[in-house]
Amino acid sequence: MREMPVLAAARFMEVADQRLWRMLEYYIQKNLKHWDLSTVKKLALDETASKRGRNYVTIFLDMDKVHQPVIFAVPERGKATVKAFSCFLKQHKGQPDQIAEGPVTCQ
Numbered sequence: 001m002r003e004m005p006v007l008a009a010a011r012f013m014e015v016a017d018q019r020l021w022r023m024l025e026y027y028i029q030k031n032l033k034h035w036d037l038s039t040v041k042k043l044a045l046d047e048t049a050s051k052r053g054r055n056y057v058t059i060f061l062d063m064d065k066v067h068q069p070v071i072f073a074v075p076e077r078g079k080a081t082v083k084a085f086s087c088f089l090k091q092h093k094g095q096p097d098q099i100a101e102g103p104v105t106c107q
Contacts, residue, residue: 037071037094040064045085047077060085 001009001024010017042063049056056077061069072088074081086096 032092035092037062037089037092038098040071040089040094041098041100043099045081047081 044061058081060072
């Protein structure tokens with residue numbers, strides 16, 4: 001799934017895309033059980049819109065990581081995404097209080 005969209009991969013392998021989504025979800029959840037976010041200190045987030053601003057995705061990044069910095073993504077925007085990330089951080093041994101730096105805002 002790194003190289004092409006799920007639907008394209010499903011067509012290439014001649015299987016239903018829902019099957020690939022289930023497999024992807026299974027392995028992601030299996031991997032997430034072992035995540036340790038206790039070292040996250042610097043955080044950035046980005047809200048990105050697609051389809052003329054109707055679909056939003058918010059991505060949270062660990063700024064100390066050079067490779068694979070994305071630690072959380074949610075298909076929303078606004079305060080709810082920060083609350084969802086805070087819960088995710090707590091579930092994976094992190095503490096919101098430990099975030100020493102956040103995104104720099106322009107005045």
